[in-house]
Amino acid sequence: MSESDDRPTGSAQGAVSRRGFLGGAGGLAASGLAVGGIAGAAGGFAAGYGTPAPAAASAAEVAHPFYGSGHQAGIRTEPQRYTVFMSYDLTTSVARDVEVLLARWSAAIAQLAKGLTVGSVEPHRPDAVGVDSGEALDLGPEGLTVTIGFGPGLFDERYGLAARRPRHLAELPAMPSDQLQPALTGGDLSLQACADDPQVAYHAIRTLTRMAKGTATTRWTVTGFGRASAGPTQQTPRNLMGFKDGTRNIVDDADYERWVWAGSDDQPWMTGGSYLVARKIHIATETWDTDRISDQNAVVGRTKVEGAPLTGSREHDVPDFEARDASGQPVIPATSHVALAAHENNGGVKILRRGYNYTEGIDALGQIDAGLLFLAYMRDPQQFITLQTKLGRVDRLNEYIAHIGSAVFAVPPAARQGSYIGAELFRS
Amino acid sequence: MTPVHRPRRLAAVGAGTLITALLLAGCASTAGSPGGASTASGSAALAEVVGGASQVRVTLDSSGAGDVCTMSSSRAKAGPVTFTVENRSATGITELELMSDQRILGEKENLVPGLAAVSFTVTLTGRSYQLYCPGASTELQTFTVTGTSTGGGNESVQEELATGTAGYAAYVTQEVDNMAAGVAALRRAIDAGDLTAAQRAYAQARPYYERIETDVDGFVLSGFDATDNAGNLDYLIDMRASNLDPAVGWHGFHAIERDLFGRAAITASTRALAAELVTNVGRLDSLSKTLSYKPEDLANGASDLLEEVQSSKITGEEEAYSHIDLVDFAGNLEGAQQAFAYLKPGLTLIDPALASSVQEEFSTVTELLARHRDASALGGYARYTAALREQAAPGLSRAVEALHERLATIAEKVATA
Missing domain, CATH: 2.60.40.420 (Cupredoxins -  blue copper proteins)
Structure with missing residues (x-):
């Protein structure tokens, strides 16, 4: 959706309200009719589903187009409130099955992103099985995006696609402080569903997972309940350590070109694509919460409430890593997270962070099990490897966090209307 | 399995008129x-x-x-x-x-x-x-x-499906006859007080029921209300401890299983349960001979058998004392495969791709289950322990799900309104 996504500013980039979408589409005058149309497959039972649209376009009506000529939605799109991320193992040995799955996923995502169902909820034939489980009926598109990723396994010997492997796609190397659990690691395909209603995101993943049966099985998943990185017009949200996260995120076109979108050195079919590094990072919230505030600030390198660098007073003040205190020590400690991760100290390297906070109840010790689903997009996973190799070695944050899950995916460009994500892989 | 009080055959008869009305409603609202x-x-x-x-x-x-x-x-x-x-x-x-x-x-x-x-x-x-x-x-x-x-292709589809349903009816009759012989052998071993022989007879009798259970799950004895488990043959034959109706008490296979495997003892009560089981299977035997099937009954029955696998065999709930859940699994799977096999010639004319993909998914599950064959174990499959369940259940469950998802779409395609 380059035509819309590429705009660096403006609310709800690349989005149109569902009312706007339908108006543009012509024949369907009211969204109520659109819902009725979906449920058309449900025949007579569906008549009651079409409820009149509210007078003004609400957040629920925001719809991001799936088809386009540039990047997939869900990367530069302003982060929605909720996510469900799922990684899959391909179980088929037949390339054609993968092709059909990607085509079906694409068509289904296009439907879901408009707030439509995928097939009938209540089929009129008594022996028919409903295709769409129905729990997103009446909820609207809610800004849903579903972003498809390809893991290294898609390009192994099974499907004859090795010659088209994205240039920078390889399993991540082991890095310092990794505490990866095999059950939370890897995957041949990924789906990142984000929406402003958690049930809409969940429904998308449920529906697409069901569609994958026989071709791919679930591997690991994280449900994120709150965004932990901001788009350019959003107030910087906070991670579960209580600190603002993503203050210095990538916002301008030049940085997207330099650090996010796949380069001309990559496979031609990856033009407009990117790479996704997903890490499940457990946060020891219970010990963090009992750490004194001066130490918390020193660990992060910023103040907690304002989010200012320790050398400044406002969130967006540029950190001064050279500044020394009276005793000659750096004001922003060299082992603080900010100092280690800053592009100034990493040859300019940046990544686009698009993470979400998660919680999964309580762990075996009765402690709150929570953390950050770190999702970052980049031109080359080496950017993450460079940063994490350094952070894993000396980041003081490592006392409180643990990288327990990990995967890397090539994220192909958007599909043009009439095609599907990854179609270029299967054309001879 | 859970008690179902729905008279399957009656529901199927009613559906004929219903489908017409609904399809018309569907058109009108399109x-x-x-x-x-x-x-x-x-x-x-x-x-x-x-x-x-x-x-x-x-x-x-x-x-x-x-x-x-x-x-x-x-x-x-x-x-x-x-x-x-x-x-x-x-x-x-x-x-x-x-x-x-x-x-x-x-x-x-x-x-x-x-x-x-x-x-x-x-x-x-x-x-x-x-x-x-x-x-x-x-x-x-x-x-x-x-x-x-x-x-005309239409007529040949209907002929193939009709041949299939007739063939399947004969299969069910055969299985219930075998079940009657199986429970008679179980009763003889119990009456003789031979625990080992009774355990073996139990494992041998189980698969017959598991192959056809979804065809008979709605049977209510005449004179009983549909909500009274005392007249529900499926309840009386196959109820597990987890779904007991206190008003009716425990009868059938699993009550016997508790005695033979849980208590490892044959008592007067065990003998009474075995005699009662023989009687109830006899009733089932006569009732089953009156059944006729529509193509969608075979498809739905096969689909429901896989639901059984998923909900009570893979979880290890079905055979809580004997741990022969994989024997029951194989029974459900074989029953589903038989129903599908009788539909397949007709289905192939309608949707050859679906017919072959379901066939492939059946092979996948069959091969996966075959890894747990063990000739020395009761019933021919490895004892389904907690450890084996932990190791095998995720893979089995996913394979069954993939099969079930596709199998569930057959019924509407072969339905004869």
Whole structure:
């Protein structure tokens, strides 16, 4: 959706309200009719589903187009409130099955992103099985995006696609402080569903997972309940350590070109694509919460409430890593997270962070099990490897966090209307 | 298994009238086609004949009026007709069917934008057919065939399905006869007080029920209310401890299982339970001989057997004392496979791709289960311990799910309204 996504500013980039979408589409005058149309497959039972649209376009009506000529939605799109991320193992040995799955996923995502169902909820034939489980009926598109990723396994010997492997796609190397659990690691395909209603995101993943049966099985998943990185017009949200996260995120076109979108050195079919590094990072919230505030600030390198660098007073003040205190020590400690991760100290390297906070109840010790689903997009996973190799070695944050899950995916460009994500892989 | 008080056969009879009414309701509410199947998108000229078959192109597009399904021609002369379907941009349509009197004659699935065009050929005779595009702004369109053709494909589908249902009825009768012999042997071993022989007889008798349980799960003895478990044969034969009705108490296989494996003792009560089981299986035997099946009964029965596998075998709930859950699993699977096998010739004429993919999924599950064969174990499969469950359940469960998902779509395709 380059035509819309590429705009660096403006609310709800690349989005149109569902009312706007339908108006543009012509024949369907009211969204109520659109819902009725979906449920058309449900025949007579569906008549009651079409409820009149509210007078003004609400957040629920925001719809991001799936088809386009540039990047997939869900990367530069302003982060929605909720996510469900799922990684899959391909179980088929037949390339054609993968092709059909990607085509079906694409068509289904296009439907879901408009707030439509995928097939009938209540089929009129008594022996028919409903295709769409129905729990997103009446909820609207809610800004849903579903972003498809390809893991290294898609390009192994099974499907004859090795010659088209994205240039920078390889399993991540082991890095310092990794505490990866095999059950939370890897995957041949990924789906990142984000929406402003958690049930809409969940429904998308449920529906697409069901569609994958026989071709791919679930591997690991994280449900994120709150965004932990901001788009350019959003107030910087906070991670579960209580600190603002993503203050210095990538916002301008030049940085997207330099650090996010796949380069001309990559496979031609990856033009407009990117790479996704997903890490499940457990946060020891219970010990963090009992750490004194001066130490918390020193660990992060910023103040907690304002989010200012320790050398400044406002969130967006540029950190001064050279500044020394009276005793000659750096004001922003060299082992603080900010100092280690800053592009100034990493040859300019940046990544686009698009993470979400998660919680999964309580762990075996009765402690709150929570953390950050770190999702970052980049031109080359080496950017993450460079940063994490350094952070894993000396980041003081490592006392409180643990990288327990990990995967890397090539994220192909958007599909043009009439095609599907990854179609270029299967054309001879 | 859970008690089901639904008289299966009666429900199936009622469905015949119901489907007609619902399908009509479906047409009437379909946007843009108030007349239901009276519209047709294509040219009224007869479809061109190439290589002996009339050629009809069907294109699926996204338009201002929603997704549309367009035929190049809405008429053809009797004989083979090839439908070639291409989805150019309609994300709301993923399948298409050719129907006659609500029977599916031919169909294509996975019709999504970006995939190459696919085709199917059916032999049609002079009459009106319906092209059904679920999800399209006009879902039903009329396709008219003129003249007569010898060897209509429609009739052969129905013949194949009729042969299949008759064959399946004979299979069920045979299994219930075998079950009667199996429980008689179990009773003899129990009456003789031979615990080891009784345990072996128990494991040998179980699979017969597991193969056909979804065909008989609604049986209520005459004179009993449908909500009274005391008259529900499935309850009396196969109820597990987890779903007991305190008003009726525990009867049947699993009460005997508790004595033979949990208590490892044969008591007067065990003998009474065995005698009662023989009586109830005898009742089932006579009742089952009165059953007849529609093709959708086979499909739904097979699907329900897989539901049984998923809900009570893979979890290890079914055989809580004997741990022969994998024996029951194999029984459910074999029953489902038999039902499918009897449908397959007819289904292959309707949807060869589905028939072969279900066959493949059956093979996958069968091979996975075969890894746990153990000739030395009771019933021929490894004892389903907690450790084995932890190791094997995720893989088995996923394979069954993949099979179940596809199997569940068969019923509506073979349903004979």
